[in-house]
Amino acid sequence: MQNEESTQLTQKEETTTTKKGGLRSKLASGKQWFDKKFNNAIKGVIRFGFRTFFGAKVKGLENFKAVKGQPTLIVANHISFMDGVLLASTLPADPEPVFAINAAAYEAGQKRWLYRFLMSRMDMCPIDETKAVKLRGLADKIKEGKPVVLF
Numbered sequence: 001m002q003n004e005e006s007t008q009l010t011q012k013e014e015t016t017t018t019k020k021g022g023l024r025s026k027l028a029s030g031k032q033w034f035d036k037k038f039n040n041a042i043k044g045v046i047r048f049g050f051r052t053f054f055g056a057k058v059k060g061l062e063n064f065k066a067v068k069g070q071p072t073l074i075v076a077n078h079i080s081f082m083d084g085v086l087l088a089s090t091l092p093a094d095p096e097p098v099f100a101i102n103a104a105a106y107e108a109g110q111k112r113w114l115y116r117f118l119m120s121r122m123d124m125c126p127i128d129e130t131k132a133v134k135l136r137g138l139a140d141k142i143k144e145g146k147p148v149v150l151f
Contacts (some may be wrong), residue, residue, distance in 0.1 A: 006141050009027055015109055017112050022035065025146075032151045034091075037076045038092070039121055040093070042089075042121060043088070043089040043090075043093075043151075046085060046086070046089040047089050047090060050089070052088055056086060061090070061092065063064050063092075064091065064092050064147070065092070068094075068095075068143045068145075070145065070146075071142045071143060071145065072132070072142065072146075072147035072148070073142060073147070073148050073150065074087075074091075074097065074147055074148065074149045075149075075150050075151075076149060076150070076151055077151075078096060078151050080103075081109060081115055083151070084099060084101070084122075084149070084151065087099075088122045089111070090116075090120075091147070091149075094146060095146045096123050096146065097122075097146065097147040097148065098121065098123045098124075098138070098141045098146050098147070098150075099123065099124050099125065099149045100124055100125050100138055100146045100148060100149065100151070101124055101125070101126055101127065101151070102126070102127065102129070103125065103126040104125060106124065106126035107126075123146075125136075125137065125141070127137060
């Protein structure tokens, strides 16, 4: 009897969630909406901080609109993790860029709460230079039309 009731409840839940506009899809879309807004707010605060405290100016963003959806590789020279944060906060979010990062640097960043928080907001791809498999994954991302950032 209890098995039948639990089966009926499970079937009702599946029916509810599979309907167009079901609860799970609404919750998922709400979370995506919130994540997008939250990420945009964080990026705005970071841009403001870089502009205010470091005098950072970003030029040439219009060039990204011209290559949207085309294979794009961004190669940047940098000194610290903050250079990646500056790029992540200023590059257009559609499509979201993929950041290739040295596996050892990624692990070191995971030990610091601020870097861990910031890296969780970016699409990161840790790479061990001795393994070509990860590089193929980056090539696939470029073919998909996602910009890939290399340091």
